[in-house]
Amino acid sequence: MEETNETLCIGIDLGTSRSSISASDGERHVVDSYVGWPLDDMVARKLMKKAVFVGREALDNRSMLDLRRPLERGVIKEGSAKDEEAVQELLRHLISLIGIKQKSKNRGKVRAVVGVPAEAFRVSRQRLRSAMDGIADSVMLVSEPFAVAYGVEALLHAMIIDIGAGTADFCVMQGRYPTDADQRTLPNAGDSIDERLLKLMQEHHPEAQVSIYMIRDWKEKWSFVGEPKSRVTVTVPAKGKATEFDITNQMSAACESILPPISETMIDLLCRVEPEYQEQVRQNIILAGGSSLISGLPEALEKACSELGGGRVTVVKDPIFAGSDGGLAIACDATNADWQRLSL
Amino acid sequence: MENVEQTKLRILREAIESNIGVARSSRVKPQVLPKHTPPLWLWGFLLIAIGAAAGFVARHQEREDVKKMVGAQLDTLRGIQAQKSIAYRAVPSLVVSREKDPSSHPASADTTKTLSPVGGQLLKAAVPFAAAYRINRAALPLTVRRIVIDPGHGGKQHGAISESGVSEKDVTLDIALRLRRLMENAPFEVLMTRQTDETLPLEKRVAFANTSNADLFVSIHVNWMEPREIRPLETYYVGATNDPAVIKLAGIENRDSGYSLADYRRLLEKIYLDTRRDESYMLAKTINAELYQSLSQINPELENRGVKMAPFAVLVGTQMPAVLAEVSCLSNEDDVKLLTNADYREAIAQALLRGILSYAKNLNGSEKSIADLWKKQTKLSASE
Structure with a gap:
């Protein structure tokens, strides 16, 4: 970005596994957290x-x-100075990616909306705000599923399920700013698939030498629920020798392991919606977050809805940037007066 | 009927108002409780002293500082409690699992657990990571001898601040000091992470509790949350993975060299978590029950949100059963009014004491004096 005195609005999705930034000048970037x-x-x-x-x-x-990994399991460890510093470094890095030099005299005003996991939003708001000090001029914090809902304008009779790495965040939008009662957080998300897959690999292929980072890469390429579209094979060292392993069954079991808690929470939240609107919400379930890219996931959740009379589950157009794009939309819609009140 | 743009605008307003609450509370100049407000000259002196100390104390000396701090408090206690002939234990905080139905709470779903490390030696030892097992609680007579009370925040870290300017750090210190006073007649040594309005990083609090070989760690906090009408009571204990595969995973990762030291530490932390969680849960449960039973009589609007798991640093880092109690809510002005009343703070301290006693009396090796004190406190509470 060229250094000017113009105001720049940005949306940041501070995720457990990946963080993304979208800026009003069109720049968009994603980094591993x-x-x-x-x-x-x-x-x-x-x-x-x-x-x-x-x-x-x-x-x-x-x-x-x-x-x-400062937002592991969806919250900053309270009082862990290093993790708080890591959050700040991550935010600084994201800002630098869109070309803002923090100490530049010609730097324009930066107004940031930061979407964080719902649990971090609940317990760490003041610390997250402090982390933005010196990085932006004004800051607004929102929960990730709300940012997604705002970005895709699913504000009335909709459910957002943002499945990231550390947490799966649920939010029912009922035409109002969501309260704690409208939101849920589960620890069953991408990381729990990784842990499960690693365990299954150790049980079924004890000779294979794998690390959690290799597991994570495989999941991102080949994760699925339901019927596999093709066999999943990987080549890894076994006693130092490159060996091919078929991990289709293990991948299936690991990915399916998050389905029951997610389905149960989805159904529980649906049942809490006012009865006259339940059908509308069921037909408007939106998935976001990196783990929403698991092949077959929308169909599996639709199947879970069938016991309530059916439902429609869709994935947002761009799951990786849905949160930061939503944050950017909020940042652009807020007025100058609002931003003055939110200055750091 | 409202169109999409109007709905967006209205929700945006609500989101902004919610954020302004947080922004304002972090800027409000604190109006400290009169009872513990040091004079202005003392503030200045403390700030200068802390600044000077921070400049000269090298990082590697922090552990020594903590040891000295513990030593000083123990020396004082030894003097006070010499007549009681308290025996300091050689083995700290040996944590065992309860015999109760493991499905009785979410943290105990595993069928295997490991013993907690002794004296923080686990990191140094060649850890086999195998043979994880539960220990029958009946086989070991345990009791609570030393408790660390941790008043949340302090010094520059105000914690939550109410609209009217009441700081969390002052409320927590007041309650902690009351709790310590109430425990004067208990057969416990009571140590405090801070006794004055001082800035104390959480790492130091954790190190203090671990170095002092405490049997229990109770951190006192006050909540701040939206919407402001709510008046929640919550008690936390440590929560993370309860998957026994973590232990196996650690063993495997020890063999490979692809992980950094930080990763090893995190894996080891998970083992600590598994071993302490059952006891932490029971402690959190008894404290939460006592707090709700007692405070809901004064504050009928109090909403009991119960016992929850959370990875707070003080819970993750400590090696003994540890809980963090959010005893009230500074975002609710009615709660703030109650908190500025000394009787209410005393009621909180008494409820915390009963919770600790109730937990301690149920330990296999519990001394009769604990049960007697618990009975006395319960009678006192009923008569009030």
């Missing part, structure tokens, strides 16, 4: 030329870093 500092070790210090690493770069150099 990892932050690492070189270990206090002679070799690490010599090899690592930078003070801090963010995103894929941090992940790739993890063996020499004190690696943090």
Whole structure:
């Protein structure tokens, strides 16, 4: 972005696994939510030329870093100074990606809407606000599913299910700003699939040498629920020798493991909607977040709705950027007076 | 009927108002409770002292500081309690699982658990990560000898601040000091993470509790949440994965060298969590029950949100059963009025005491004096 004194609106989706940013000048970026500092070790210090690493770069150099995933399980660990610092580094990095130099005198005003996991929104609002100090001029925090709902204008009689890595966030939109009662958070999301798949690999293919990062990559490429479209095979070392393994059944079992809690929560929330609107909400269930890309997931949830009389589940057009685009929409719609009241 | 644009505008207004509440509360100048307000000169002195100390104390010396802090408090206690001949335990906080039905609460779904590490040695040892098992509680006589009370926030960290300017840090310190006073006659050593209005990072609180070999850790906080009409009561205990595969995973990752030290630490933390959780849950349950029973009589609007799991640092990092009680809500002005009343704060402290006693008296090795004190407190509460 060219440095001007113009005001820039941005939406940030601060996710457990990935964080994205959308800016009013059209810039959009996504990064892995990892932050690492070189270990206090002679070799690490010599090899690592930078003070801090963010995103894929941090992940790739993890063996020499004190690696943090600051929003693991959907909240910042309270009082963990390093995790709070990691959140700030992540935010700084995202802002730098759209070309804003924080110390530049010519920098225009930055107005940011930050979408965070619903649980972090509930318990860590003030700390998240503090983390934005010096990064933006004014800040508004919203829960991720609300940001998605706003972005796709699903504000009345709709349910948003934002399935990320650390949490699955549910939000029923009933024409009002959602309260705690309208929202739910489950710890069953992408990370729990990874853990399950790793466990199944160890049980069924104990000779295969795998890491959680390899598992995560496989899930992102081949995850599915229901019938597989093709066999899932991977090549990994076994006693050092590259060996091919068929992991179709393990992938299926791991991905299916999140279905029962998600279906149950969805049905429970649907049953709590005022009876005259339940049918409308059932027909307007929207999936967002990286884990909504699991093949066959909408159909599986529709099947779960069939016991209530049927429903329609769709995936947002761009699940990775749905949260940040929604945040950007909120940022652009808020007035100058609003932003003045939200200044840091 | 409202169109989409009007609905968006209205919801946007609500979202902004909700945020302005948070923004304002973080900027409001605190109006500290009179009872514990130090004079202005003392504030200045404290700030200078803290600033100077922070500049000179190197990071690697922090643990030594904590040890000294614990030592000083223990020395004081030894003096006070010499007549009671309290025996300091050599083995800290050996945590065991309850024999009760493991499905009785969500945290105990696993059939296998491990013993908690002793004296923080787990990180240094060559950990086998295998043979995880539950221990029959009846086999070990346990009792509570040392409790760490943690008044949330402090110093520069105000915590939540009400519209009228009441700071969480002041309320929590007041309640903690009351709780300590109430425990003077209990057969416990009571240590506090802070006794004054000082800034204390959570890592230091955790280190303090661990270094002092405490048997229980009780962190006192006050909530702040939307909508402001609600008046919730919540008690947290540590929550993360309860999957026994974590232990196996740690063993595997130990063999590979692809992980950083930070990852090892996180895996090890998960083992700690599994071992302590049953006891933490029971402690949270008894404290929450006592708080609700007692406070709902004064505050009928109080909403009991019960016992919940959360990965708060003080709960994750401590090595003994630990709970974090959100005893009231500063976003609700009616709650704030109650909190500014000393009788209400005393009632909270008494309820916390009964919760701790109720938990302690049910331990297999519990001393009779604990049960006696619990009975006395319960009678007192009933007569009030």
